[in-house]
Amino acid sequence: MNELTVLIADDHELVRRGVRDLLSARIGWRIVAEACDGEDAVRKALHLKPDVVILDFSMPQMNGLEASREITEKLPDTGVLILTMHDSDQVVHQVLRSGAHGLVLKSDAESTLLEAVEAVGQKRLFFSGNVSEIVLGQFRNSLAARSMARNSVDPQPTAREGDVIRLLAQGQTSKEVASLLRISTRTVESHRININRKFGFRCVADLVRYAIRNGIVSYS
Numbered sequence: 001m002n003e004l005t006v007l008i009a010d011d012h013e014l015v016r017r018g019v020r021d022l023l024s025a026r027i028g029w030r031i032v033a034e035a036c037d038g039e040d041a042v043r044k045a046l047h048l049k050p051d052v053v054i055l056d057f058s059m060p061q062m063n064g065l066e067a068s069r070e071i072t073e074k075l076p077d078t079g080v081l082i083l084t085m086h087d088s089d090q091v092v093h094q095v096l097r098s099g100a101h102g103l104v105l106k107s108d109a110e111s112t113l114l115e116a117v118e119a120v121g122q123k124r125l126f127f128s129g130n131v132s133e134i135v136l137g138q139f140r141n142s143l144a145a146r147s148m149a150r151n152s153v154d155p156q157p158t159a160r161e162g163d164v165i166r167l168l169a170q171g172q173t174s175k176e177v178a179s180l181l182r183i184s185t186r187t188v189e190s191h192r193i194n195i196n197r198k199f200g201f202r203c204v205a206d207l208v209r210y211a212i213r214n215g216i217v218s219y220s
Contacts, residue, residue, distance in 0.1 A: 003028055003030055006030070006052045007052070009041035010054075012056075015083075019113065020034070022109075038063055042062065045075060045078065052079045052080075053071055055081070056084075065098040068082065072099030072203050080101055083103075083104055099204070100203075102119065102127060104126070108129045123170070155199060164177060164191045169217045
């Protein structure tokens with residue numbers, strides 16, 4: 001089993017300690033760094049390239065959403081998990097737009113954080129508590145809006161783009177995709193850029209949702 005590396009960012013020492021103690025109990029998981037604000041989190045993430053970054057929604061210098069956008073843009077293979085006290089539609093929408101792969105309510109952290117980190121570390125989406133219902137509702141609204149746009153034609157991936165989407169949605173890194181498809185990592189990155197532009201993906205989570213919705217991959 002490969003080691004899972006995690007960076008924890010929260011401006012409250014007590015919260016960081018609680019998260020650290022909870023995650024440290026898992027064999028094969030390692031806390032590589034902690035940060036007390038968003039700027040520090042981004043700086044350490046870019047340097048250490050952890051598998052998962054846990055970000056508090058509200059932090060000084062740079063909040064969790066801003067940090068998430070920068071990390072997911074520059075480290076597409078790093079999963080981002082947001083911790084927050086709020087589960088409103090607006091908050092969930094902001095988290096999804098930030099590129100984060102999951103959201104855990106602090107009130108649910110003790111019971112769901114381990115599951116959330118494991119899911120995000122495997123490039124799967126995770127939403128705790130009532131948040132999952134909000135996400136499902138937004139997804140249904142999106143489908144309804146798409147069905148009404150009957151005059152528009154959805155773009156279709158080429159065969160190679162389909163291969164790249166499938167492997168990325170399954171949690172493979174760009175380097176692993178390159179090896180499996182026998183192409184260069186640079187070519188994979190070029191495909192990723194073209195795919196994001198073609199389908200309007202802002203983050204890996206968008207790609208995963210597209211792959212599931214179109215039957216490219218499935219999760220039991």
